[in-house]
Amino acid sequence: MEAVKILVAEDEPFLGKIVKESLELKGFNVLLVQDGLKAYAAFRTWQPTVCVFDIMMPIKDGFSLIEDVRKIDEQMPIIFLTAKSLTNDVVKGFELGCNDYLKKPFSMEELIVRINALLSRSFIKKNNDEQHVFEIGDFIFNSKSQELNKPKGVVKLSFRESVLLKLLVENKNEVLNRKMALELVWGEDNFFNARSMDVFITKLRKYLKEDKRLEIVNIRGIGYKLIINS
Incomplete structure (x- = not known):
């Protein structure tokens, strides 16, 4: 079975590198991009298993990015990483279709637990639609x-x-x-x-x-x- 593919869109180089390396140490296959436009292109071609998107990114922000992704795939597990802490930003993220929301600063252990939780839910939901x-x-x-x-x-x-x-x-x-x-x-x-x-x-x-x-x-x-x- 292939490694789980995680697409990470994060414009802060240092944080992006930490996230990528930490996830790779856990056995995930990680693709890191620095803006929403590159993330959308990677989503179309790379076909990830899970997406981890920052909200405040150049060219295309996380809110615009998830809108485009949801037009193609309504089931893709998506986690937002953001410094935004206002309630209306959290609500908007979920309204646009994100599955989870993690505020900066965050621990890698928490991110990994949340990714695994989404993988389990996605796997179970997928199996409900398949042969049983x-x-x-x-x-x-x-x-x-x-x-x-x-x-x-x-x-x-x-x-x-x-x-x-x-x-x-x-x-x-x-x-x-x-x-x-x-x-x-x-x-x-x-x-x-x-x-x-x-x-x-x-x-x-x-x-x-x-x-x-x-x-x-x-x-x-x-x-x-x-x-x-x-």
């Missing part, structure tokens, strides 16, 4: 009702069990990247969330063990693979 019933060997899995129909009964899955199983099924016989799964399902890739995901993988293995053709294997240092043997 899957045949897995002898099982029928309904990701919307969070049910795994087994030959010997029905298992009601937790939300995270269901999302994680859906990721594995959609990537069956291929490696599911561990970092990407953690960011999508848990919101952040850290030691404690990684241990939690290991527990959930163990639970899913237990549910699927009735069909000997199914196996969830650990690809050391990379992720997991759901193998469906014929």
Whole structure:
């Protein structure tokens, strides 16, 4: 799975560099531009996963930029970074379609948490519009009702069990990247969330063990693979 692509539009060179480098350290693919016009061109050609826009920029400000973006894509997750603190500016940002709003000065930790939260919401919303019933060997899995129909009964899955199983099924016989799964399902890739995901993988293995053709294997240092043997 490809790295999440984040388009950052920030005209302050020092701040822009900090944001870019900090996000890249977290594994994101980052494109930094310095004005709204370049940001719009990059949005059209680069096709980012998330946008982080400053409001006060030369040539085209963040408000004008988001209006143009929303004409093309109503679902793109967008965060505003701005020194503006007046209530009417915050309201205007949300009215124009931003998903979140972060006032300067801000911590990179908070920005990363907010980006991951938007990624999770976007992923879940996207999945609501996609296929949600899957045949897995002898099982029928309904990701919307969070049910795994087994030959010997029905298992009601937790939300995270269901999302994680859906990721594995959609990537069956291929490696599911561990970092990407953690960011999508848990919101952040850290030691404690990684241990939690290991527990959930163990639970899913237990549910699927009735069909000997199914196996969830650990690809050391990379992720997991759901193998469906014929």
